[in-house]
Amino acid sequence: MVSYKELGLVNTREMFAKAIDGGYAIPAFNFNNMEQLQAIIKASAETKSPVILQVSKGARNYANQTLLRYMAQGAVEYAKELGWEHPQICLHLDHGDTFEVCKSCVDFGFSSVMIDGSSLPYEENIELTKKVVEYAHQFDVTVEAELGVLAGVEDDVQAEESHYTKPEEVIDFATRTGCDSLAISIGTSHGAYKFKPEQCTRDPKTGKLVPPPLAFDVLDAVMEKLPGFPIVLHGSSSVPQEYVDIINTYGGNLPDAVGIPEEQLRKAAKSAVCKINIDSDSRLAFTAAVRKVFAEKPGEFDPRKYCGPARDEMTKLYKHKIIEVLGSDGKAE
Numbered sequence: 125m126v127s128y129k130e131l132g133l134v135n136t137r138e139m140f141a142k143a144i145d146g147g148y149a150i151p152a153f154n155f156n157n158m159e160q161l162q163a164i165i166k167a168s169a170e171t172k173s174p175v176i177l178q179v180s181k182g183a184r185n186y187a188n189q190t191l192l193r194y195m196a197q198g199a200v201e202y203a204k205e206l207g208w209e210h211p212q213i214c215l216h217l218d219h220g221d222t223f224e225v226c227k228s229c230v231d232f233g234f235s236s237v238m239i240d241g242s243s244l245p246y247e248e249n250i251e252l253t254k255k256v257v258e259y260a261h262q263f264d265v266t267v268e269a270e271l272g273v274l275a276g277v278e279d280d281v282q283a284e285e286s287h288y289t290k291p292e293e294v295i296d297f298a299t300r301t302g303c304d305s306l307a308i309s310i311g312t313s314h315g316a317y318k319f320k321p322e323q324c325t326r327d328p329k330t331g332k333l334v335p336p337p338l339a340f341d342v343l344d345a346v347m348e349k350l351p352g353f354p355i356v357l358h359g360s361s362s363v364p365q366e367y368v369d370i371i372n373t374y375g376g377n378l379p380d381a382v383g384i385p386e387e388q389l390r391k392a393a394k395s396a397v398c399k400i401n402i403d404s405d406s407r408l409a410f411t412a413a414v415r416k417v418f419a420e421k422p423g424e425f426d427p428r429k430y431c432g433p434a435r436d437e438m439t440k441l442y443k444h445k446i447i448e449v450l451g452s453d454g455k456a457e
């Protein structure tokens with residue numbers, strides 16, 4: 125048993141309370157390799173933004189849970205080296221699907237876990253979430269739960285159809301489970317293909333796809349039922365067109381990739397939405413930078429010469445999200 129407190133990590137309780145009061149959101153960035161983690165920490169340290177490092181099942185399979193946890197521990201020290209006196213870094217399990225996996229993360233030094241029972245029948249979701257909350261709270265680890273189903277594909281999380289969260293269920297769910305935050309479905313979606321072309325309209329000038337707006341009426345209804353309760357948005361990458369263009373220019377093939385427009389996320393961040401998950405955008409930044417080096421310098425074979433530029437591009441992206449979209453800069457001196 126390792127307590128996250130010994131590792132210098134924090135849970136989400138205070139982060140979320142301040143974010144709701146302050147009208148901003150905490151970035152939750154997924155990581156599964158060193159360059160990505162360096163970029164997240166550099167961007168957070170330089171902007172003094174609290175940050176949530178997310179580990180998905182896919183990341184655990186790819187990089188090994190033990191290694192990822194030590195990397196997060198190292199990240200706290202790295203942040204201090206970068207001049208961030210009091211780093212506020214949370215290590216969070218993304219989409220835990222069983223009690224056992226959540227327990228193993230709690231025991232192993234994670235400061236926050238998500239139990240995703242959203243694919244289960246309502247009562248079973250409550251039962252599973254409650255069990256995780258009862259365990260995690262003994263160690264002051266915070267728990268995110270999910271109600272409603274997001275569409276899209278990301279790692280092992282996959283759903284064909286989305287179902288918006290039913291606002292009439294949230295009070296009962298939050299009260300009976302005791303969860304600390306709630307991921308809801310209001311039209312965000314996992315992956316870089318968040319919408320099918322037929323769900324979108326086309327901008328007559330550019331010919332680019334314009335996605336349907338998020339269901340802010342559902343968010344408003346949830347906030348009315350649970351005033352001041354921390355809300356989480358998954359699948360909130362914006363799929364920047366410039367990265368898609370670079371990828372496609374240099375031999376990639378991402379036709380009609382489309383994400384959530386940043387002005388909608390900006391609006392959400394000002395509400396009770398206090399955690400916004402971004403993963404695909406950093407994958408796109410990484411891939412765009414690597415493809416560019418490969419195309420321009422075919423003789424290059426030192427991974428540092430293409431992972432380095434990829435890291436710089438991700439750092440730029442994370443800082444942009446923190447400052448221009450979430451508004452969390454300067455909130456963790």
Ligand SMILES: [Zn+2]
Pocket residue numbers: 219281314358359401
């Ligand atoms: Zn998710």
